[in-house]
Amino acid sequence: MRCLLYIGLIIAGCNAQQKQERRFPDDFIFGTATASYQIEGGWNADGKGENIWDHMTHTKPHVIKDSSNGDMAADSYNNYERDVEMMRELGLDAYRFSLSWSRILPNGFSNHVNEAGVTFYDNYINEMIKYNITPMVTLYHWDLPQKLQDLGGFLNPLFPEWFEDYARVVFEKFGDRVKHWITFNEPREICYEGYGWSTKAPIVNATDIGTYYCAKYLVLAHANAYKAYVNDFKATQNGECGITISVNWFGPLTDSADDEYAAELKRQAEWEIYANPIFSEEGGFPKELSEIVAKKSLEQGYKKSRLPEFTDEEKKYIQGTSDFFGVNHYTGVYVSAEEYKSNHITPSLLSDIDVGTYTPPDWLASASSWLKLSPNSIYNSLTHLHNKYKNTKFYITENGWSSPPDSELVDDDRILYYRTALNSLLDAIEAGVDVKGYMAWSLMDNFEWMEGYTERFGLYHVNFDHPDRTRTPRKSAFVYKEILKTRVIDPNYEPDTLTMWIDEGH
Ligand code: PNW
Numbered sequence: 459m460r461c462l463l464y465i466g467l468i469i470a471g472c473n474a475q476q477k478q479e480r481r482f483p484d485d486f487i488f489g490t491a492t493a494s495y496q497i498e499g500g501w502n503a504d505g506k507g508e509n510i511w512d513h514m515t516h517t518k519p520h521v522i523k524d525s526s527n528g529d530m531a532a533d534s535y536n537n538y539e540r541d542v543e544m545m546r547e548l549g550l551d552a553y554r555f556s557l558s559w560s561r562i563l564p565n566g567f568s569n570h571v572n573e574a575g576v577t578f579y580d581n582y583i584n585e586m587i588k589y590n591i592t593p594m595v596t597l598y599h600w601d602l603p604q605k606l607q608d609l610g611g612f613l614n615p616l617f618p619e620w621f622e623d624y625a626r627v628v629f630e631k632f633g634d635r636v637k638h639w640i641t642f643n644e645p646r647e648i649c650y651e652g653y654g655w656s657t658k659a660p661i662v663n664a665t666d667i668g669t670y671y672c673a674k675y676l677v678l679a680h681a682n683a684y685k686a687y688v689n690d691f692k693a694t695q696n697g698e699c700g701i702t703i704s705v706n707w708f709g710p711l712t713d714s715a716d717d718e719y720a721a722e723l724k725r726q727a728e729w730e731i732y733a734n735p736i737f738s739e740e741g742g743f744p745k746e747l748s749e750i751v752a753k754k755s756l757e758q759g760y761k762k763s764r765l766p767e768f769t770d771e772e773k774k775y776i777q778g779t780s781d782f783f784g785v786n787h788y789t790g791v792y793v794s795a796e797e798y799k800s801n802h803i804t805p806s807l808l809s810d811i812d813v814g815t816y817t818p819p820d821w822l823a824s825a826s827s828w829l830k831l832s833p834n835s836i837y838n839s840l841t842h843l844h845n846k847y848k849n850t851k852f853y854i855t856e857n858g859w860s861s862p863p864d865s866e867l868v869d870d871d872r873i874l875y876y877r878t879a880l881n882s883l884l885d886a887i888e889a890g891v892d893v894k895g896y897m898a899w900s901l902m903d904n905f906e907w908m909e910g911y912t913e914r915f916g917l918y919h920v921n922f923d924h925p926d927r928t929r930t931p932r933k934s935a936f937v938y939k940e941i942l943k944t945r946v947i948d949p950n951y952e953p954d955t956l957t958m959w960i961d962e963g964h
Contacts, residue, residue, distance in 0.1 A: 507564025
């Protein structure tokens with residue numbers, strides 16, 4: 459008995475030690491992420507055209523919580539050297555940022571290229587390359603040229619052509635230095651929130667068809683850009699091209715078959731609707747969701763399904779058009795078939811699936827109503843995706859935590875969130891998921907869309923009252939820096955100073 463106890467203690471000891479020494483692989487890419495409208499400012503500088511966020515915040519300022527806008531934001535248009543200095547301070551391997559379509563093509567179309575806009579991105583990219591920081595570039599992070607929105611935006615069947623034309627300009631201008639391309643950031647937020655609802659520009663609020671039509675043309679646009687890259691650029695430029703989808707974890711509230719099915723429907727409505735056409739073996743929209751929308755549409759008097767199915771030819775065209783799956787992951791919720799339901803406008807995506815969602819009240823809360831610290835949710839999401847879409851390679855392209863604007867530089871909640879998330883990510887890697895990198899959202903505080911400047915996601919605090927938009931590292935910046943350097947998550951690491959420095963070699 460005693461002998462067994464000793465053996466038990468030794469094994470427990472070894473396990474504890476192993477846990478301590480869990481490392482991220484040396485070639486694992488650590489970075490941070492931002493988006494053009496949220497940081498750049500210079501909204502009409504040097505020939506930039508108007509986009510849907512300029513238009514909405516200028517014509518309907520009340521839709522933004524603090525009536526603010528991104529006219530100046532963190533002024534990265536004038537601060538790009540400081541931005542890259544921060545990347546060096548953190549010791550980043552990579553930096554994910556997005557291009558403003560209307561800074562490059564003011565009217566959205568490729569007949570007129572704004573060279574000053576191209577020069578800005580040339581400078582930003584060159585400054586990163588100078589210090590060995592790998593640029594990861596998103597072509598579209600929500601700032602559609604207003605001219606294209608006037609023509610229907612993502613609901614116009616010509617949208618895939620417009621996007622391909624833009625993508626070709628961008629590959630040609632920057633592809634000699636940029637080797638990691640992301641076509642779209644978060645189709646769900648673009649389609650559901652912007653077209654199917656009114657919680658993002660262009661607040662179209664077409665609850666019946668907005669999400670579904672947008673999903674179809676967005677996925678086709680993605681495939682067009684991917685094929686353009688593969689056919690005409692990849693051989694000489696040697697990069698990769700993928701898409702980023704927001705994948706929060708939706709697990710069943712109980713293990714009943716009804717709750718399992720409800721969770722499956724929720725996943726289909728939230729992210730598989732965009733992922734399945736690209737990554738699945740069967741192609742097209744997810745089966746159960748398609749069936750439900752078709753059935754309800756007919757009952758509601760529509761002549762055909764509100765979800766516009768792909769033709770077989772389109773299905774084939776779209777399948778396999780991504781070199782990686784970019785995952786933006788923030789949180790998780792439980793899904794129930796019967797409980798916690800709300801009344802939804804009918805018809806709409808949410809009334810189509812008609813499920814309830816539940817968040818345990820004891821989960822740590824951030825400054826954003828939707829963002830709670832949910833245990834194991836990165837592991838659950840990644841292993842689920844890995845089992846579903848075999849042989850797919852992943853990047854976490856966003857993950858982060860918000861605090862209120864007046865909070866201190868000592869941000870222990872954010873540190874706890876990052877350590878928990880990164881441990882969950884290590885669990886997924888150990889379970890065999892091929893994850894190549896992780897981008898923290900965000901390098902610095904920025905314009906948080908409808909919430910304006912009332913929610914802060916930055917590793918660096920930005921003083922939005924100061925004309926220079928001064929950036930100051932939070933405690934989490936030092937903790938992240940240490941994780942990047944050591945490749946290990948030490949739960950006890952405490953920085954002994956909050957004064958930043960640049961390590962040799964950066
Ligand atoms: C992302 N959700 O959006 C965006 O890519 C960023 O631009 C944004 O600033 C960041 O997350 C923080 O909000 C999301 O409800 C918005 O789960 C909402 C959700 C997820 C991502």
